[in-house]
Amino acid sequence: MRFLTALLIGAAAFAQSVVAAPPPPPMTLVLKDHRFTPATLTVPAGQKLQIVVINQDKATEEFDSHDLKVEKLITPNSRATIKIGPLKPGAYSFMGEFHPQTAQGKIIAVAAKP
Amino acid sequence: MLPALLIVFREVLEAGLVVGIILAATEGVVGRGRWIVAGVAGGLAGAGLVALFAGRISEAFAGSGQELFNATVLIIAVAMLGWHTLWMARHARELTSEMKALGQSLKTGARTLSAMALVVAVAILREGAEVVLFLYGIAASGGDAPGAMLVGGLCGVALGAAISWLIYRGLLAIPTGKLFSVTNGLLSLLAAGMAGQAAVYLARAGIIPTLGDEVWDTSAILADDSLLGRALHAIAGYSDRPMGVQIATYLVILGLLIGLSRVIDRRRGHSGPA
Numbered sequence: 001m002r003f004l005t006a007l008l009i010g011a012a013a014f015a016q017s018v019v020a021a022p023p024p025p026p027m028t029l030v031l032k033d034h035r036f037t038p039a040t041l042t043v044p045a046g047q048k049l050q051i052v053v054i055n056q057d058k059a060t061e062e063f064d065s066h067d068l069k070v071e072k073l074i075t076p077n078s079r080a081t082i083k084i085g086p087l088k089p090g091a092y093s094f095m096g097e098f099h100p101q102t103a104q105g106k107i108i109a110v111a112a113k114p
Numbered sequence: 115m116l117p118a119l120l121i122v123f124r125e126v127l128e129a130g131l132v133v134g135i136i137l138a139a140t141e142g143v144v145g146r147g148r149w150i151v152a153g154v155a156g157g158l159a160g161a162g163l164v165a166l167f168a169g170r171i172s173e174a175f176a177g178s179g180q181e182l183f184n185a186t187v188l189i190i191a192v193a194m195l196g197w198h199t200l201w202m203a204r205h206a207r208e209l210t211s212e213m214k215a216l217g218q219s220l221k222t223g224a225r226t227l228s229a230m231a232l233v234v235a236v237a238i239l240r241e242g243a244e245v246v247l248f249l250y251g252i253a254a255s256g257g258d259a260p261g262a263m264l265v266g267g268l269c270g271v272a273l274g275a276a277i278s279w280l281i282y283r284g285l286l287a288i289p290t291g292k293l294f295s296v297t298n299g300l301l302s303l304l305a306a307g308m309a310g311q312a313a314v315y316l317a318r319a320g321i322i323p324t325l326g327d328e329v330w331d332t333s334a335i336l337a338d339d340s341l342l343g344r345a346l347h348a349i350a351g352y353s354d355r356p357m358g359v360q361i362a363t364y365l366v367i368l369g370l371l372i373g374l375s376r377v378i379d380r381r382r383g384h385s386g387p388a
Contacts, residue, residue: 059251060168062244066338069314069327069357072180073247075169076254081177083320098121098248 026081031074032056034099045109049085054078061103065094068107085109115259118266119273121248125241126274127341128348129157132237134281135304135349136230139198139297141286145227153231157238164243165250178319184240185319188312191236194229195305196371201226202298203375204382245271298375300349306368307351313363325358 029051030037043049055061055074063072063082074080087109096103133154140146164171164183171179245267252263288296317324333354336343346352351364 057251058255060247061251062248066333066354069355070318073168073172073244075172075247076251078169078172080172080180083178083318098251100121101117 027051029053029105030056031061031096031103034059034061034096034102036094036096036103036105039105040108041105042108042110043085043087045089045111046086048083049087051082051084051107053080053082055080059098061099062097063094064097065092067092068094070094071097115262115266115269118248118252118263119270122245122267122270123273124341124344125244125248126271127277127344129237129241130274130277131281131345131348132304133234134278135285135297135300136234137278137282138285138293139202139301140227140230141293143227149227149231150234153234154238156231157235158242160235160239161242161246164239165246168243168247175319178321181315181319182321185312185315187236187240188308188315191233192305192309192312192367194226194232195301195308196367198226198229198233199298199301199305199371200374200378202294203378302368302371302375303350304348305371306364307347307349309367310351310353310356310360310364313359314357317357317359322359325362327357328355329358329361331355 027041027043027049029041031053034057041051043051053063053072053074055076055078058076060076061074063070063074063080065071068082068084068087070082070084072080072082084107087107089109089111092107092109094105094107133150137150140150168180171183173179175182249264249267252260252267285293285297285300313322316322331354336346336352336354338344338347338352338354343352343354353360356364
C-alpha cells in the first residue's frame with residue numbers, strides 16, 4: 001500500500017513536471033514590404049517552438065514551408081502563431097507563397113551546447 | 115502577370131484535379147450537372163466567406179483555428195468520398211449495365227450526388243479562399259501594375275478549370291465498363307490523401323502526435339512544391355517528407371475503402387440480383 005502511494009506520488013510529480021515544462025520561447029518574424037525580418041532565424045534544435053509572424057503589409061501572405069510542413073495564411077496587419085519542432089539541427093527554408101520573389105527566409109536549428 | 119498566373123494556377127490545380135475526377139466519377143448520372151454546379155457555386159461562396167473571416171479563423175482556438183478548420187473540412191470530404199465509394203461498390207454493376215442500355219435513365223447514382231457536390235465545394239473552398247486573398251492583396255496593396263497581375267490571376271483560374279476538363283475528358287476515354295472501377299480507385303486515393311492531410315493539420319495543431327516528423331525524404335526525386343508533386347499530392351496524397359501519422363491515416367483509410375468495397379462487391383456477386 002505504501003509502495004502504491006509512493007508510486008502515485010511519483011507519477012503525479014512526473015505528470016506535473018511534464019505539464020510544467022518551460023514554455024517554448026516565442027520568436028518573432030516581421031513581414032514588411034514582402035520581406036521577412038530577420039530573414040534567417042536561429043533556433044534551438046530538439047524542442048518545441050512557437051514563431052509569431054507579424055504581417056505589416058496590406059496584402060495577405062501565405063507562410064509556406066515544405067521543410068517545416070507549415071502552410072498558414074496571415075491576413076494584413078495581423079499575426080499568426082506557428083508551432084513547430086522539435087527540429088533536428090539543420091536549415092529549414094520558408095517563404096511567402098504569394099510573393100516568392102522577395103519573401104524568402106530560413107530557420108537554422110542549432111543543437112544545444114552539451 | 116506571369117508570376118500571378120503561376121501562383122494562382124498552383125493553388126487552383128489541386129481543386130481542378132479533384133473536380134475533374136468527380137466529373138468522371140459521376141458521368142451519366144441524372145441530375146449531375148445541377149449538383150456539380152451547386153458544388154462549384156457553394157465552394158466559391160464559401161471561399162469568399164473564408165477569405166473574409168480568415169483573420170478570425172486564424173485567431174480561433176489559440177491560434178490553431180486554420181489548422182482545425184482545414185482538418186474539419188477535409189474530414190467531411192473524406193467521409194463523403196467514403197460514402198460514395200462504398201455506395202458505388204454496391205451499385206456499380208447495375209450502373210454500368212444501365213449505362214449500356216440506351217435511353218434508360220440513371221437514377222441509381224443520384225443518391226450520392228449531394229456528397230460529390232460537397233467534395234467539389236470543399237476542394238474549391240480551400241484553394242479558392244487562398245486565391246481570393248491573394249488577388250485581393252494585389253488589389254489592396256496597389257503595387258506596380260495591379261491590373262496585369264489580376265489578369266494573370268484570372269488566367270491562372272481559367273487554366274485550372276482547363277485542367278479539370280482535360281482530366282475529365284481523359285478519364286472518359288476509359289471504356290464504360292471499367293470507368294467506375296477506375297474512378298472508384300481514384301476517389302479512394304483522393305480520400306486517403308485528404309485524410310492524411312487532415313492528420314497533418316491536427317498534428318500541427320498539437321492535437322495528435324506526429325509519430326515521426328519525417329519518415330522518409332524523397333524531395334530530391336520529386337518535390338512537393340513542383341507542379342507534378344502538387345498534382346500527385348492532390349490526386350494520391352503524395353508527400354515528399356511525410357509524417358508518421360500521415361502515412362498511418364492514409365493506409366488505414368485506403369485499406370478500409372478498398373477492403374470494404376471488395377467485401378460489398380463480392381457479397382453482391384454471390385447473393386445479389388443479377
